[in-house]
Amino acid sequence: GNSVTQMEGPVTLSEEAFLTINCTYTATGYPSLFWYVQYPGEGLQLLLKATKADDKGSNKGFEATYRKETTSFHLEKGSVQVSDSAVYFCALPDNFNKFYFGSGTKLNVKP
């Protein structure tokens, strides 16, 4: 079945550092891929998505490219801020529209 694997956290960075959070997937077909973010005490909210191979999703300075050849959807940001501190989840649906999430990567950004 469909699944995602994320890099373990937590990731601790200084403000303005470059961020990469790795995500690889296993899927039947070519589902859309998603990154969700969870701020403390809140539910998840969509950060960005890509619907087909080579698509780049972007939002709030974050980017991720749908790589079919490496089955990856790594999240990147060129300069992180303290306000980016949160837990990030990679996700994809299966053929029955059930969403599967990675284990989450906690990001701590220090001023």
Place this chain on the structure above:
Amino acid sequence: DAGITQSPRYKITETGRQVTLMCHQTWSHSYMFWYRQDLGHGLRLIYYSAAADITDKGEVPDGYVVSRSKTENFPLTLESATRSQTSVYFCASCWTGNTEAFFGQGTRLTVV
């Protein structure tokens, strides 16, 4: 208010008791989901529903029951709560797997 709401936000219950977590969405989304979030496990799917009166098991359904008599509501019942069901529970809804899933604020359940 438009959106997806869960109630209660916090609940403490005793082992063996029945407890129901409520979820309500205002968009008439076809799909609704229940997840539990535990440290080290991320989000795990408990049950999902493709439409009213259509439900199916997810990864960890044991000990849980769901129903969906109306499109907008998707309650989750723990028939006899156990300490291993202490967790944060999230409800979500969406149109399809290619569209954004919207999440509720979560219910923090503690079973003592």
